Amino acid sequence: MTAVIEARALNLTFSTNDGPVHALKDVNLTIGKGEFVSFIGPSGCGKTTLLRAIADLEHPSSGSLTVNGMSPEAARKARAYGYVFQAAGLYPWRTIAGNVRLPLEIMGYSRAEQDERVARVLELVELAGFEKKFPWQLSGGMQQRASIARALAFDADLLLMDEPFGALDEIVRDRLNEELLKLWARTQKTIGFVTHSIPEAVYLSTKIVVMSPRPGRITDVIDSPLPRERPLDIRDTPEFIAIAHRVREGLRAGHVDD
Amino acid sequence: MTRSLPVLTVVAVLIALWYLAVIPMNAKWEYDQASRAGREIGLSELVANTMAQERPVLPAPHQVVVELWDSTVVEELTGRRGWWRSGSLSNRSLIYHGWVTLTATMLGFVIGTGGGILLAVGIVHNRAMDASVMPWAIASQTIPIIALAPMIIVVLNSIGISGLVPKAIIAAYLSFFPVVVGMVKGLRAPDAMQMDQMKTWSAPGATVFWKLRLPMSMPYLFASLKVGIAAALVGTIVGELPVQEGGLGVRLLSGSYYGQTVQIWAALFAAAILAASLVGIVGMIERRVLRRMGLAG
Numbered sequence: 001m002t003a004v005i006e007a008r009a010l011n012l013t014f015s016t017n018d019g020p021v022h023a024l025k026d027v028n029l030t031i032g033k034g035e036f037v038s039f040i041g042p043s044g045c046g047k048t049t050l051l052r053a054i055a056d057l058e059h060p061s062s063g064s065l066t067v068n069g070m071s072p073e074a075a076r077k078a079r080a081y082g083y084v085f086q087a088a089g090l091y092p093w094r095t096i097a098g099n100v101r102l103p104l105e106i107m108g109y110s111r112a113e114q115d116e117r118v119a120r121v122l123e124l125v126e127l128a129g130f131e132k133k134f135p136w137q138l139s140g141g142m143q144q145r146a147s148i149a150r151a152l153a154f155d156a157d158l159l160l161m162d163e164p165f166g167a168l169d170e171i172v173r174d175r176l177n178e179e180l181l182k183l184w185a186r187t188q189k190t191i192g193f194v195t196h197s198i199p200e201a202v203y204l205s206t207k208i209v210v211m212s213p214r215p216g217r218i219t220d221v222i223d224s225p226l227p228r229e230r231p232l233d234i235r236d237t238p239e240f241i242a243i244a245h246r247v248r249e250g251l252r253a254g255h256v257d258d
Numbered sequence: 259m260t261r262s263l264p265v266l267t268v269v270a271v272l273i274a275l276w277y278l279a280v281i282p283m284n285a286k287w288e289y290d291q292a293s294r295a296g297r298e299i300g301l302s303e304l305v306a307n308t309m310a311q312e313r314p315v316l317p318a319p320h321q322v323v324v325e326l327w328d329s330t331v332v333e334e335l336t337g338r339r340g341w342w343r344s345g346s347l348s349n350r351s352l353i354y355h356g357w358v359t360l361t362a363t364m365l366g367f368v369i370g371t372g373g374g375i376l377l378a379v380g381i382v383h384n385r386a387m388d389a390s391v392m393p394w395a396i397a398s399q400t401i402p403i404i405a406l407a408p409m410i411i412v413v414l415n416s417i418g419i420s421g422l423v424p425k426a427i428i429a430a431y432l433s434f435f436p437v438v439v440g441m442v443k444g445l446r447a448p449d450a451m452q453m454d455q456m457k458t459w460s461a462p463g464a465t466v467f468w469k470l471r472l473p474m475s476m477p478y479l480f481a482s483l484k485v486g487i488a489a490a491l492v493g494t495i496v497g498e499l500p501v502q503e504g505g506l507g508v509r510l511l512s513g514s515y516y517g518q519t520v521q522i523w524a525a526l527f528a529a530a531i532l533a534a535s536l537v538g539i540v541g542m543i544e545r546r547v548l549r550r551m552g553l554a555g
Contacts, residue, residue, distance in 0.1 A: 057454050076460055083458040085451050092552030093473050102469065103459045134552055 003069075004158055004190045005031040005054055010063035012049060012216075022215035023049045027063070029209065029218065033157075036184055036191045038201035039209045040247060041254065046216020047194045047209075051160050054192065055083050067158070079107065081158040082151030086166050088143035090135040090150075097122070097131035100150045107154055121149040124183060141172040145179075152187070160192045165200070174232060177203055181230055198251075202226075202244045203235055210247055212254020220250035273319050277309075283316040284308035317520045325524040326352065349504065352528045358505040359494050360532060362422050366429020367490040371483065373430060374437025381438070382445040382471070383463065392442075399435050403428065403493060408500045421503065429493035433486035440482030444475025477553050480544035487536045495529060506532070 012024040024046045031037050039047035052058040053065060056072035067075035075081065090099045097118050104114045122128050125145040135143055144164055151159060165173045177200060184191055195201050201208050202224070210220040224243055226234065234240055281304070288307045292299040299307075309318045317325075333351040334340040340348045347354035377395070380387040407428050414424045448470050456466045498507025506529045513522035548554040 052454075055458055057457060076458065079460070081458070083455070085455060087451060089451055089455055091470075091473065093550075106456075106459045106461045106465050106469070136552055 002033050003030050004033050004035075004067065005029065005192070006064075006066045007050075008064045010050075010053070010065055011061045012046070012053060012058060013061045023058075024053070024060070025215035025217045027216075027218055029221070031190065031192065031207070033190055034188055035206050036181075036193065036204055037207045037209060038193045038195055038205040039211060040195055040198065040201045041211030041216075041251065042196065042213055044213040044216070045211040045254070046213070047211050048162055049216065050211075051162055051192055051194050055081060055160055079154055079156055081160050082154065082156045084144075084148055084151045084159070084161040084164045086163045088135070088140075088147040090143055090146060092135055094134075095131060096127065096133050096135065096138065096146050099135065099146060100153050103150060103154055109154075117153050117155075118149075121152045122146075124152060124186070125149045126179065139172075141168055141176055144168065144176065148180075148183075152183075152189075156189075158190045158192070162194045163196070164193075166195070173200070178232055180204065185228065198244050198247050199235060202240060202247060203230065203232075208243070208247055210250035210254070212251070219254045220246070222246055222250075276316075276319055280314070280316050280318045281305055281308050284311055284314045287311065287315075313517050314519055317523050321520050322523045322527060325520045326527060329521070329524055330528075352506070352509065352524065355504055355506050355509050355525070356528055356532055358503075359491070359498065359507070359529070362425035362494040362497070362505070363429055363487070363491045363532075363536070365422060365426035366431075366494060367433050367487050369426060370430035370433030370486060370490060371437050374434035374482070374486070375441055375479075377434070377438045378441030378445055379467070381442050383467075392438075395435055395438050398431070403432060403496050404499075406431070407493075407496045411497065411500055420501075425494050425497035425501070425505070428497035429490040432493035433490035436482040436485040436489065437479070440478040440485075441475055444478025445471045447471075447474040447478065473551065473553075476551060477548060480540065480548065483540050484537050484544070487540055488533050491529065491533050491536065 007027050007029045010024055010027040010029075011022070014021045014023055027046075027050060029050075039050060041047050049058055053060055054067055054072060056076040065072055068078070068080050070078065070080070090096070091102070094102065100118045100121060101114050104117060109117065118131070119128070122131060125148050127142065127145055127149060130138065130142070130146075135146070138146065148159075148161075148164065165176050168176065180191075181204060193201075193204060195204075206224050206228070208220075208222040208224060209218055210222065211217065212219045222243060226239060226243070285304060285308055288299055288304055288311075308314070309321075311317075314321070329350065329352045333348050334353060335342045337343070337348050337350060339346075339350065341351075341353075347357065349355075377387075377391060381391050382388070410428055410431075411420075411424045414420065414427070445467075448466075452470060452474075453466070456470060461469075494505065495507040495510070498505035499511050502508055502511070506525050509525035509528075510522055513519070513525060545554065
């Protein structure tokens with residue numbers, strides 16, 4: 001298995017008015033191709049910071065971090081990843097197709113190729129037929145699916161998702177989780193997924209990275225024994241409950257020094 | 259109707275107060291006339307007379323309306339130099355003077371808006387401009403325009419520029435400021451997430467400007483344009499005062515030279531109607547554009 005993301009002794013410190021904040025401390029992590037990795041932990045544990053460092057949106061203070069064997073900056077410029085933010089962030093003056101097309105326009109794809117790709121990724125997130133709708137005409141869940149389509153449009157092998165379903169209600173969230181797994185199976189992408197929901201992390205992931213705050217660090221890495229094919233009711237199986245228990249233990253261990 | 263009723267009520271109250279004020283404001287002249295003639299003046303006669311003076315201290319509303327009508331429609335249709343008989347607008351008509359003011363206002367507004375947007379783009383994209391331009395822009399607006407306008411006209415005249423352009427430059431001087439302030443805010447309206455998103459696509463600065471910053475700034479731009487176009491009109495009128503080559507400013511000044519208060523008020527109302535129409539047109543375009551862009555809030 002080739003490593004897509006490799007972090008060695010990674011540290012990241014923010015300087016704030018209240019002095020330096022150690023957002024990431026001694027992070028060692030390897031993510032292989034095709035894995036679905038969840039980062040879970042309480043707020044302030046550095047899970048989002050780690051994802052942003054991978055995306056070259058934050059800069060590590062020390063240690064090494066590579067994405068596809070390159071520096072995060074080189075990987076970003078090589079369009080190695082698509083990033084899905086917590087808010088869909090669709091432009092209200094663009095249609096759904098126009099929004100998905102935006103990164104393709106920026107990257108200079110031909111008009112014909114843009115059309116073909118927009119149609120393909122909207123099909124992938126089951127939004128075919130909504131091309132000409134404007135964002136406000138869609139529900140929150142549909143908007144977030146459009147933003148996933150936008151991140152998929154330029155064929156990055158790595159998909160980074162920062163609490164993409166955090167603002168949605170649980171029923172919508174369940175359905176989107178199920179669809180995300182199908183999408184992952186169809187596209188064979190590597191996914192980095194930040195969440196603070198234990199069931200979501202266990203249901204989705206092949207690898208769960210448990211993190212804890214002050215300083216932000218990894219306390220446990222769990223390789224999930226669950227099969228890749230996962231119906232929603234897998235959440236009632238003993239294996240699922242056992243992993244969820246271990247995640248909870250990891251989270252609790254991280255809180256001892258509070 | 260539900261919207262216009264409160265507005266009409268306020269207008270009716272204002273007109274009533276105006277009529278009430280006309281009586282004491284113009285009464286002194288009537289008393290003087292009466293005492294000079296050696297007779298008493300009754301209340302009903304006093305009220306009637308104060309409403310119909312030729313050069314009242316405060317003209318009655320209907321006198322202003324009549325003057326507006328006479329110096330526009332009547333003048334152009336029946337006047338010797340009116341449009342109907344001579345084929346060109348009469349220089350005694352408010353339509354002619356309004357047109358002179360409007361052309362300078364529009365040119366000044368275009369220059370001011372363009373300059374304001376360029377300055378805002380510079381401020382947002384250039385650290386040195388960000389630190390240096392705004393204090394000067396603010397300082398420029400603290401200088402009374404009435405003091406500055408004659409100097410601009412004299413300086414430009416000495417290098418052979420006169421007529422429309424000096425007035426337009428004074429108009430631009432007043433209208434660029436709200437555009438700068440609004441557009442700086444507007445171009446900075448994209449939040450951290452939207453800027454990060456552009457970075458994940460490695461979008462160059464020009465792309466961020468055209469695809470994100472500029473569309474996001476539209477609500478701010480239109481708010482500024484409404485202030486800016488009214489300011490441009492004020493600037494044009496001030497610029498017309500020393501030049502005396504036509505325009506509503508000229509009508510205001512000549513009215514005050516000859517004590518033609520009714521003419522002053524008619525010119526004032528013509529300027530107000532013009533300003534309201536211009537702001538209204540900008541507002542209409544604003545509603546269309548923002549609704550189309552999904553930014554109407």
